[in-house]
Amino acid sequence: MTPADTSGHDAISTPLPWQRDAWEGLTALAENDRLPHALLVSGEEGTGRRRFVTALSRYLLCQAPVQGSNCGQCKTCLLSQGNGHSDWRWVGPAGKARGVGIDQIRDVIRFSAQTSALGRYKILVIHPADGMTLAAANAFLKCLEEPAENTLILLITRSPAGVPATIRSRCQHVRLPAPAYEPALTWLAMLSGDRQLAKSALAAADGIPLQADLLLRVDGALDQAEAQEQMFSRLFDGEGEPTDVATMLSGMDPGAAVSGLLVRLHRHLRELPCDELRGQRAHALFALDSRLRDLQRAIAGGATPQKELLGAALASELAGILGSGPSRC
Numbered sequence: 001m002t003p004a005d006t007s008g009h010d011a012i013s014t015p016l017p018w019q020r021d022a023w024e025g026l027t028a029l030a031e032n033d034r035l036p037h038a039l040l041v042s043g044e045e046g047t048g049r050r051r052f053v054t055a056l057s058r059y060l061l062c063q064a065p066v067q068g069s070n071c072g073q074c075k076t077c078l079l080s081q082g083n084g085h086s087d088w089r090w091v092g093p094a095g096k097a098r099g100v101g102i103d104q105i106r107d108v109i110r111f112s113a114q115t116s117a118l119g120r121y122k123i124l125v126i127h128p129a130d131g132m133t134l135a136a137a138n139a140f141l142k143c144l145e146e147p148a149e150n151t152l153i154l155l156i157t158r159s160p161a162g163v164p165a166t167i168r169s170r171c172q173h174v175r176l177p178a179p180a181y182e183p184a185l186t187w188l189a190m191l192s193g194d195r196q197l198a199k200s201a202l203a204a205a206d207g208i209p210l211q212a213d214l215l216l217r218v219d220g221a222l223d224q225a226e227a228q229e230q231m232f233s234r235l236f237d238g239e240g241e242p243t244d245v246a247t248m249l250s251g252m253d254p255g256a257a258v259s260g261l262l263v264r265l266h267r268h269l270r271e272l273p274c275d276e277l278r279g280q281r282a283h284a285l286f287a288l289d290s291r292l293r294d295l296q297r298a299i300a301g302g303a304t305p306q307k308e309l310l311g312a313a314l315a316s317e318l319a320g321i322l323g324s325g326p327s328r329c
């Protein structure tokens with residue numbers, strides 16, 4: 001188990017309000033011993049996939065669930081809340097890899113073959129399930145084709161298309177929805193106790209509720225996000241100074257800088273008039289989008305670009321594209 005992934009939870013883990021339908025469907029299957037042996041859980045970033053899988057794992061491990069959630073008090077709940085539970089394994093990429101590798105899958109196969117230490121489910125989580133090497137995917141098929149008793153495999157992905165078809169076809173797919181604006185705002189307002197602040201955070205996080213929650217929890221994060229938003233807006237409106245943007249990006253964590261730029265880029269592309277979408281500038285922006293996604297994956301896999309160089313390069317490239325003016329086809 002990776003303690004960082006399975007420790008530090010509240011006593012009781014619950015799904016998010018917009019995940020209720022998926023939650024009730026799966027817990028009803030569990031109560032009737034009809035849960036499939038493998039679930040592919042997909043959903044957009046920042047909408048709570050990890051939280052849903054954590055809540056489901058702890059519910060299934062709990063010795064005495066109460067009102068559709070783990071009880072928070074039994075021996076297994078204390079184990080899963082603290083430093084981990086020997087029947088709960090969470091596997092992710094090692095080092096700079098994009099996905100889990102063959103060595104980790106060998107460990108997973110050994111875990112599957114063990115008897116449950118505490119007599120209930122054994123739960124294996126793979127996050128992300130995409131980016132798996134071919135050798136790892138082939139070896140992992142053994143777990144799916146010969147499921148061990150009382151073992152539930154939970155695969156998490158943003159996009160099922162990124163998971164090898166041989167694995168995908170052997171899992172039941174659970175698509176977790178992104179929340180509509182009002183439910184996300186209601187949830188954030190309940191957590192923060194301030195609806196106006198929640199509204200600002202949701203706007204700064206481009207409607208991504210867990211990102212907005214983070215902005216509200218970290219001192220100064222919302223102010224910083226709003227300042228960045230203004231600077232990006234000026235840049236995309238053709239009014240910003242590339243040096244200011246370079247300074248801003250250089251001061252950010254590289255992963256946050258790339259993610260922030262992607263969010264603004266996508267918003268800008270969504271708002272482009274139809275007659276500009278096939279123009280040269282739009283073409284250059286789509287190419288930039290592709291490079292940023294590659295960079296995002298590389299950073300997630302452990303790459304550590306130099307902040308100042310990255311900031312200057314991104315600001316310069318973006319200014320070059322936007323400064324060329326719209327081109328219509």
Ligand SMILES: [Zn+2]
Nearest residue numbers: 062071074077
């Ligand atoms: Zn319990």
